[in-house]
Amino acid sequence: MRTDSSEGRRTDFPLLYAAATLCLIITVAPFAWMFLSSIKPTSEILKMPPVWLPSTITFEHYRRLWSSAFASSMVNSAVVSISITLTTILVNSMAGFAFAKYRFPGRERLFTLLLATMMIPGQVTMIPVFILLKYLGLLNSYTGLVLPGTASVFAIFLMRQFMMGIPDSVLEAARLDGASEPRLFAQIVLPLAMPAIATLVIFTFMASWNEFLWALIIMLDESKYTVPVALAALNGQYGTDWGLLMAGSVVTILPVLGVFLLMQKHYIRGIATSGLKG
């Protein structure tokens, strides 16, 4: 067996494998049921007693999903989530840089004030934001869905903590070489902050992809629904169409899983070194 001491101890406890297996079962069982339901014929989904494995595998639910309004909601969600993620990273890395690497009067007080906004529940600000967006003519628009989600306290916390770990000497050296401040930020600080950015990409993409209430309220046209809203709307007129819903759920997780696997390499380092240790 390989031994890599830095990576942690190899286990010699059967107990731990038992724990790992239990964790896996708890986590995976509902997903397995979800996936199996999505390829079962409708008649077998709610059968009593339940059918474990489908008698015939059918992709009928996926085909129906594809020809429903759900397909366009995937595109909507992709546009919205990518916009939110990019804007969040730009806005918060800029602010994080200012908080981490510049001294200015009132810095600590301003940062504490920002952290306090974390306690504000989204449902509290919902109605006033709605009225504000109506006033700005941004209801039922992607801009209106994207903008309120981009100023994230978690994001600025993460960026600041991480950038505080970048040594000042690196910045000083670049300044001596004649780099302007914006160039310093774009070409030195941002690349060094990659682990934090990767972490933020995962958190933000996941949160915006899954956002429900706000997307439900602000988008009035069914053609502009995002995935979670479209999924909730899949509730048929005569009760839940479970086959369609489960197929939709399976499709919904795939992009998030993709982003996660893409960024996985960086992000544990991002959390570990950004001092989310408090």
Added chain:
Amino acid sequence: MSRPRKYLLRVLPYLFPLLLLLGLFAALPVLGTIENSFFRDIPFLPRHWAGFENYRAILSSSDFRKSLCFTLLFTAVSVPIEIVLGYVYALTLNAVSRRRLLQAVLLLPWALPLVVAGRLWQLDTDYHSGILNLLLTRFGFEPVNWLGTPARAFTLLVVADSWKTAPFVAIILYAALTTIPQSLYEQASVDGAGLLRRFLFITLPLTLPSAFVAGLFRSVDALRIFDLVFVLTHGGPGGGTTSLSLLAYRYYLSGDFGTGGAVSVLLFAVAFLVSLLLVRLLRAPTEAAV
């Protein structure tokens, strides 16, 4: 130009976008909500100043008290469970060798929209054909109507929420675990410390600050729980699982912006007080650990 002002001019370009966004979508709405809560504002009647009337009415209503109890109890029960479960996940991740794949799999529930998670649990706990009742009957128990009583609906919500968010806690704890020097464990082993002692005297103190941050994030989230309740129990049975968020939403939906605003402000106050309390309560052990 004075020095402080020069500094301010230099950072302003970096801060401006964030401050603009937070001002528009956090500060302004909060002020708006607070303002709303002092007005009587219901459909078909002119909006008029009400002072603390909305607060008085809501604080003396049994709906609010029930909702407050549920929200606090839900947070107090689910967050500790999530932290413990998060530790189990994180320690397991840290101990096995195929961690890349396991990590991705363990995170699956967290990647799922709450709406979907809610529906999934609905399917799993269906009285007639849910997998849970199937297992119960297989082992000789009576099937359970999981949404039948407030206590059962509460249990279901805690289970579903823990299942969904323990991976989030696990990731933060796991990151902390990776920063503990291996030599500490080796030294302790040489000194004859067993698994439990090593956990209690090395792992736990060194990861406590992370657990605290995770707990804080989770508490604030749990106090604001909306989606899961909305999908899974609709606040029932008998209003027994109506969270404060849902209560505010219901008032808004009925067009009663004043009362909805008052509930929202109270929810904010509760979230603020709880996080303040947590910070106070946990500052001592956390600082000792750092």
